[in-house]
Amino acid sequence: MPALDGDNVTVMAALMDEVGEPGFPEKFLQTLRGIAGTDFCSAFQAEEDGSLTYLFACGYHSTIPGFAERASLDYARRYWQRDRVTRQMLNAGPGLAKVQVVRQAWNGIRDPEYRRDCYERAHVLERLTIYHSEEPRIFASLYRTRESGPFPLSAVERLEASAPLLMAMVVKHVRLQGRPPTAPLHPPQQEIAGRLLQAGFALSGREAEVSAGLLLGRTHREISEKVGLALSSIVTYRQRAYRKLGVNDRRGLEALYEGISRV
Structure with missing residues (x-):
């Protein structure tokens, strides 16, 4: 089994310094990139009542803004009970080791809706x-x-070697942070709104904020609750933004934002 090289040991030490701090999720992703060439990461906590708590998600997708966070929130809210592998692992009982690493390919996921929304649409190959x-x-x-x-295979073996230490740091981080918030730790909405404001379409701050929420897949009600505006105001800002951006629907908005992101 390959050992971690000096660079990865240094990154692991830096991750330990971030345990309990706001920067831990991004440093965790950086560590996983060094170990296994990871594109995205996510973390969750299974509760006694059968629900799932979203802890964090990190990673940048070149064409789908906020994908890591959005797919992770969808997974926690809608799909995790359909994830047979995870349910089996969490309900396996005392026979297994405390920390286990399991590989899952996208085409091994039987539920078509879960597979489409969390894997196929972003070309996620495996986890x-x-x-x-x-x-x-x-x-x-x-x-x-x-x-x-x-x-x-070498990446899988490196992860298996470092998994107990990595998971110990995640568990310690969650305990130090206290109860995880229901909202994302690092929501990208403001970053997306900032890009829209700088793109030369003369959007107002509210129009950009509502557009960013739509790009993240949020409903009008979710955006209303997040920004503290009435539903009717959300509709008005959406209509104004679409008119200025020259789009007719969310698909057109996503295509336009993809172009902005490439620039």
């Missing part, structure tokens, strides 16, 4: 998941896209 089978029942996943290719 590696680290499971912590004791309380708190936390699992963290690494993802690679078609562009990066599947995880090499």
